[in-house]
Amino acid sequence: MPRKPALKAVSVAPAKPGAPGASRLSADEIAELFRRFAAANPAPTTELHYTNPFTLLVAVVLSAQATDAGVNKATPALFAAADTPARMAALGEDRVRDLIKTIGLFRNKAKNVVALSEQLVARHGGEVPRQREALEALPGVGRKTANVVLNTAFGEPTIAVDTHLFRVSNRLGLAPGKTPLAVEAELERVVPDAFKPNAHHWLILHGRYVCKAQKPDCPHCLVRDLCRFPDKTG
Incomplete structure (x- = not known):
């Protein structure tokens, strides 16, 4: 399968910040986060090459x-x-x-x-x-x-939590959890149904290319104003 581009920045209006010291995104903020991901990359998919x-x-x-x-x-x-x-x-x-x-x-x-x-x-x-x-x-x-x-392969709205999704979910305040299974369960709970089919791909691309482990590229993050990560770069 052809490689899909990573998420690209899009023009968005600033969202209202969460309460001071808040560690979790609100439902409205989560919906806004995924609206931005969808606008930047409407049809995300795996970067692994396959034919069936x-x-x-x-x-x-x-x-x-x-x-x-x-x-x-x-x-x-x-x-x-x-x-x-x-x-x-x-x-x-x-x-x-x-x-x-x-x-x-x-x-x-x-x-x-x-x-x-x-x-x-x-x-x-x-x-x-x-x-x-x-x-x-x-x-x-x-x-x-x-x-x-x-x-x-089958279009099920499942969310696979790897190291990228685990990191991003905790940093953003999207779905905090101490284990991959806990993060998966929380993502299943908080991600709006309309975005679940693509949520895994958006989050892994975000973690791979923007919210990197050692040095997140916060200046180019399209959800920076929503993110709860206290140690932003740039």
């Missing part, structure tokens, strides 16, 4: 503790050789390992990719299931991966 639900699933499994850019360098050759569960299982662990050896943890990931492919053939007729429980039962697939697949 299966290749998306594999790409997401490979992206654990690795960058999307690094995964995208390895997957063209892998998916040219095997873009279905049956073909991936037939390819075998040794060949998969050789094709993804530039990705971190490639040995264990190759094992999981072949094993999940075998399970998809044996238990799901070679199709990627649309049920969370079935996805999470596959080798190498956890809640975050299942959420990405459900959202991106």
